[in-house]
Amino acid sequence: MFRKLALGLAAAGSLVLLSSGAQAQTCAERMVTGLGRASSVATIARFNARTAWRRAVISRRDLGARYAVISRAKRASHSCRPSGRSTVCRYSAIPCRL
Numbered sequence: 001m002f003r004k005l006a007l008g009l010a011a012a013g014s015l016v017l018l019s020s021g022a023q024a025q026t027c028a029e030r031m032v033t034g035l036g037r038a039s040s041v042a043t044i045a046r047f048n049a050r051t052a053w054r055r056a057v058i059s060r061r062d063l064g065a066r067y068a069v070i071s072r073a074k075r076a077s078h079s080c081r082p083s084g085r086s087t088v089c090r091y092s093a094i095p096c097r098l
Contacts, residue, residue: 024098025072025096026096026098027094028063028067028096031075031092032057032060032063032095033053033091034054034055034056034090034091034092035052035088035090036089037088038086039086039087040087041087045088045089049080050070050078050091053068053092066097067096068095069096072097073093073094074093074094074096078090
C-alpha cells in the first residue's frame, strides 16, 4: 500500500515538473527606447522612463501589450542625466513575450 502511494506521488510530481518547464520566449528584433518625463526625484524619473518604454512597446503594431512586460525584456538598461533641478531617464530593452 505504502509503495503504491509513493509511486503515485512520484508520478504526479514528475508531471508537475514537466508541465512547469521553462517556456521559450519570442523577442522583438530591435531595441525599444522610452524617454521619461523629468522629475526632481531620481526614482520617479526612472519609473517614468520604464512607463514610457511600456507605452512605446504597446503602441507598436508588431508588438503590443504582450511584449510590454519589463521582467521579460532582454538587454535592459537605463541611463539618467540631470536637467536643471530635475533628472531625466531613458530606458532601453528588447521586448519579449512568452
